[in-house]
Amino acid sequence: MLSEERRVEQQSALTQPAAGRLAAPDVRDEFGLETIDMSMGPQHPAMHGLLRLILELDGETVVRCDPVMGYLHRCQEKIAENRMYPAVIPLTDRLDYFANMHNEHGYVLAVEDQLDVEIPPRAEYIRVLMCELMRLASHIPSIGFLMLELGAFTPILYAFRERERIQTIFEAVTGARMMFHYIRIGGVKADLPPDIPQQIWDYIEGLEARFQSDFVDLIQDNEIFISRTRGVGKMTGEKALEMGLTGPPLRCTGVDFDIRRDYPYSIYPELEFDVITDTAGDVEASYRVRIAECLQSIRLIKQCLEKMPEGAVMGDLGRRLRPKEGDGFGRVESPRGEFAVHIVSDGSDTPYRVHYRDPSFCNMQLLQEVVPGHYLPDIMPIMGLIDPVSGGWDK
């Protein structure tokens, strides 16, 4: 057993903020030290996708970090100009492929902005139910990926177990495990099967019962987790707003901005939920924000299931959709932040221009500002803070 002093010493060392130390300029000159240019290339086991970071390193400390993107550019905006409005929905599915429902929802809101359609309330409730289930299916694996990159293998197994079960529910409702094409313009594709609400309810109750033990107790007080994530990537609210962050990276610095509450869409005004913020703007804070948002999602799912009305699930639309000319805007709170779609239509049945504002794209600017000064291994937890998805930043 360690003596008391040693234990106190170790404990305080763990809670010190992790900060890199750059060699002083005179030390560098005296010893002839130079910086190393290194490319953390597109294929890397720990990158959330294909990202190339051109790093300038002084020993282990990063002096400059320059992300190079475009390794998955799939020309989504250009292809969308040649497809009819309903045919763009599968393309939006593949934008941020961890949160497909939110992408679809954002696009569909933008198109419905220019149409004159009344969406039945049951369809709205189903949309919110699916979006909140998707939020669970996105936040839980992102915690798993954060831990995988720090070296822990168990949390990601638990996370993918949950994701498999949620994907089974999605398969029963929409017919597909991942690319749903479920939220359509005017409603949703089809009604929920009759036994699904009970299945979702049972699953959510089970998840709530094991959430604390599987995802919180296992991770939160772990020494290695604390020493690698406390103080890493620390930002203030001012800086985060300047950099244009949204979503959990912004809320973990203390700014409470949530599109579900501030720019409400669908039936969120009728549901009760809290907006979770944390004051320490580091990776550990983002982990706590995501955990708490999972619990809020569970709360929202229960409310949706209780309050769901009966009725049709698709509005009254013709076969050929011709929105009126002009700009349509849709904005949703995806698990990564603010996902906005701007559609310019010219009255025909294909859009003239579709522009996606993806949260992963905008939150990645954090890397240029925050990484310099940290050690090289700290880049992994910072990517866990942003939690980007490469289909999102590369469109």
Place this chain on the structure above:
Amino acid sequence: MAVTLPEGNLEDRLKRYLDGFSGRHGLRESEIIGNAVRVVVAPGDVPAVLATAKEALGIRHLSFITVVDRVGSFELTYELIDLRGARVMVKAVIEGEEPVIGSVTGIYPTANWHEREAYDMFGVAFAGHPDLRRLYMWQDHFDHHPLLKSFEISTRRTFEGLR
């Protein structure tokens, strides 16, 4: 260190923003639609208008910059969010085939990558941008701007960039 966000009634705030813009700059069009203030300005005024929005009116978040290629002119839309329910859309139309406009990176640093993307996809040059290079396409030997209407997509073009 707490960040203060705007408070108050939504309509009052929208009117205050509209008056703030029209009082300081000459606007071509201005109206309030729903929860958004829509303002059309000349391209040369865009940095000044956005500076007003950030400093005088306290609108702190630039959501996105969209470029639309109307063949013969380019239409830029800057969407600003005040984080509490109000939106501001600033539109500018640049005539001609070689669009140049002032950069707003000094005002909203998040515009850095939005402007790089607009340059990459459309060729819109932003004067004063600290680091205007391509974002998605190959940075050295790709001479086209893909989202222009004159760039047609087909299966034949894919091998142009493959060295």
Place this chain on the structure above:
Amino acid sequence: MQKFNEPNIVTTSTDKLFNWARKNSLWPLQFGLACCAIEMMSTGMAHNDLDRFGAGFFTASPRQADVMIVSGTVSTKMAERMTRLYEQMPEPKWVIAMGACAISGGPFLDGYSVLMGADRVIPVDVYVPGCPPRPEALIFGIMTLQKKIERDQQVGIEKPRPALVNEDGSINEYLPEREYAGISEGKAPRLEGIRPLKRTYVFEREGMPPASQTDVGWVPPEVQKKLKEEEKARKAAEKEAAARADAEKTESANGEADGEAKPDGEQA
């Protein structure tokens, strides 16, 4: 040491041993590109376990990898890096193209920066269709690859695996593996007369769809009986109608013989 040029008992036995060892410990290269990578990760996780096939160790370094699972859209910017990784893998190596994007470009076929299939630049052994393919489908693809590895021979067949990027930077377009399947004896001439790929897209085909699409397929037995009876009734009605028509014709022929002059008579 004797060098064998043709398969015999020694080489087939060692073939069996090597192929068994290779197919049961395929180490994939971690090459998740896009959405299919998530399903590949799901396949490696506890529910659909890839480790029971020996293929659970996803290695990050290409020098230790056996199989490269191209999962996701290959953009042209990434294609260079992909060929470099492929060349860094030591022999024997295989490639699985997972997902519609890796097979042919998928939903992004007409994109300007999307490579129309990974087999444009590297040789692919197994294609797993789907968007994204289910984990079970990927496991089926790996099992197909295992069956393919079983057929491998150390002598007698030359598999062309050349470098695909020349020194001057030009790319050799590669035919998919199926085009080389008919070459079984002797040395296959490498890259001799590469024919341009003929791909027909669905919207370019003219004429009737293939017979399998117009075929009705299996019909339940009671419906079959009903159809047979209807067929018989129809045939009987037809025969009756034909008999009645004959009777009418002979009547009218008799009637005409009285009234009109015969054509023979006219000609004569």
